[in-house]
Amino acid sequence: MVRNFxxxxxxxxxxxxxxxxxxxxxxxxxxLATVIDIASRRVVGWATADHxxxxxxxxxxxxxxxxRRPDGPVIFHSDRGCQYTSREVADLADEFGVRLSxxxxxxxxDNALAESFFATLKRELIGERSWxxxxxxxxxxxxxIESWYNIRRLHSSLGYRSPAEYETILAA
Numbered sequence: 001m002v003r004n005f006x007x008x009x010x011x012x013x014x015x016x017x018x019x020x021x022x023x024x025x026x027x028x029x030x031x032l033a034t035v036i037d038i039a040s041r042r043v044v045g046w047a048t049a050d051h052x053x054x055x056x057x058x059x060x061x062x063x064x065x066x067x068r069r070p071d072g073p074v075i076f077h078s079d080r081g082c083q084y085t086s087r088e089v090a091d092l093a094d095e096f097g098v099r100l101s102x103x104x105x106x107x108x109x110d111n112a113l114a115e116s117f118f119a120t121l122k123r124e125l126i127g128e129r130s131w132x133x134x135x136x137x138x139x140x141x142x143x144x145i146e147s148w149y150n151i152r153r154l155h156s157s158l159g160y161r162s163p164a165e166y167e168t169i170l171a172a
């Protein structure tokens with residue numbers, strides 16, 4: 001596994017990062033795994049589950065690879081969680097031509113972009129409200145990521161453009 005996650009502001013699907021967060025509901029915890037394009041800040045793959053097993057991360061990575069179909073190699077950066085260092089994720093990464101990169105032990109800023117995304121999600125969507133069940137929060141996450149965050153939410157790091165708008169500019 002290689003540790004290389006510096007952003008390339010001129011190319012999408014070159015470097016991705018990912019992480020997992022927990023969202024409490026009255027029914028129990030819901031876990032969200034994401035894959036984010038570092039250049040555009042777009043969430044290119046994500047998955048939810050009521051568990052932290054490796055398949056959660058594998059489902060998010062699989063979604064990213066099938067949705068984006070990168071032309072060349074992609075470096076996928078994460079923390080050192082057991083899901084990300086598992087044989088299943090390594091095999092899946094090989095299958096899709098993705099190189100894995102993990103942060104240094106104890107260095108939370110290595111994965112700061114993913115952590116920042118979760119802070120934004122929790123501030124703008126999850127908040128202090130009580131979610132009745134996993135299904136309700138899963139639906140809300142889908143709408144927030146696919147209809148707001150990726151399409152319309154402006155990012156100062158992108159020159160106050162949305163991830164979708166920024167990718168359109170990159171493609172031109």
